[in-house]
Amino acid sequence: MKPTYEEIVNIDHIASLGSNEDINQILALGQTTANLPASQDTKRTLLLAIDVQNDFMEEIGSLAVAGSKDDVRRLTQWMYRNLSSLTQVICSLDCHSMMQIFHxxxxxxxxxxxxxxxxxxxxxxxxxxxxxxxxxxxxxxxxxxxxxxxxxxxxxxIWPYHCLEGTEGAKLESEFTKMLYFHAAARNVRPRLVYKGQDPYTEMYGIIHAEYDKEGYVNKEVLDAIREFDAIYIAGQASSHCVLASAEQILAYFKDDRSITSRITILEDCMSPIAGFEENTKEKFNMLRERYGIKIRKSTDVVL
Structure with a gap:
């Protein structure tokens, strides 16, 4: 029997540092939930969750994004509703040292x-x-x-110090983490964590590559993973920077393959912009929709 959403996520604890998360209990709940293993999905769906980390959470984060708590609530509710059809979750995590060019x-x-x-x-x-x-x-x-x-x-x-490796701020938000591992246990699939932003000489907003680096690093592992899915959903923080940059980089890489770009949906109510970037962010996502055929939808309107 499927547990209730409230047995997994406590919405009052979203963006609460030190929240008491019993992952063993969450995994046990997931293991007793009857679902086909994700490996048997005939339609493969991916959630690309960008930087759902404490330092981007309002009230507690050093680089807090207004609206982020409600974004986490809506995203975890969407994951719960679509548990039996969501195949895989890939999470990006900003991971910085103190001595970086933007600190x-x-x-x-x-x-x-x-x-x-x-x-x-x-x-x-x-x-x-x-x-x-x-x-x-x-x-x-x-x-x-x-x-x-x-x-x-x-x-x-120059950003406030944020997502410093080993700190609470660098961790995934706790209630999102609970839903992530509940999904993993229920669908018998490992969540994939992708660390970014560790090069001290550059900024790396997007999940695929830095703004500029001599070596021209490209995260082919994520790009290859995207090819494997029939539908890709993108959410996270902040929509104006890391979510937008990730979408732009993915779409630019697949610009000649509309069959892939048209599979991408932005969950617009599961992400928020940094203050002052609201209109610019909306314009840029609309441009991506026109250019690449992506979809921009509310999570409540998306049923897998």
Whole structure:
């Protein structure tokens, strides 16, 4: 017999650091839920959950996204309703060290002060000596800024320290984690976790590749996985940055294969933008819909 949603997720504990999550109990609930193993699905469906992590949760996160708690509630409810048809979940996780190019400690001004969060640092600023790298990597930082700006990428923004490896902020949100592992046990499938953003010299908003790096790393494992599914659903945080970048990168890679891009649906009520990016985010997702044939739908309207 299928347990109730409330036996798995406590919506009052969404975005609560230190929430008491008994994964053994959740796994036991999942194992007693009668479902065909995911390996036997005739229609294969994928949820790509982008950065559903504590540091992006309102009230507790260092880079909190307004609306994120309700996003987690709606996403876990959608996963529960579609348990028997959701084949696989892939989760991306931001994972950073303190010393990264987008964190304050990387930079000093003429008065030996670090930049405030949300400061924009440009190539011209660094070339003129407004900012210098604290680790002697000013030349390499200039190279990054030059390539970033030449390619028309997002400007280098200094973010609050977030998703530092080993901290509570880097963990998956606890109630989402419970639903993730309930699904895994019920469908006898391992959730796949993909870490990103560990290169100190670059930003990596999207799950596929960095904004710029010398080696040109591309996460072929995720791209190859996407090919395997008949339907792909994307949600997470923040819609204006990491979700949007992930969608753009995936669609650009498959731009010549409409049979794949048309399989992608954005769950618009399971993600929220960083404040100030609302209209720009909506416009960009609408452009992706027009260009690649993706769908943008509310989770309550999607039944697998």
């Amino acid at each position: 304050p400690i990387w930079w000093l001004d003429k008065d030996n002060k670090h930049p405030d969060p949300f400061t924009i640092i440009t190539y011209e600023d660094v070339a003129r000596g407004v900012w210098k790298a604290t680790n002697g990597e000013t030349d390499r930082s200039l190279e990054y800024l030059f390539n970033l700006e030449s390619a028309g990428k997002k400007q280098l923004c």
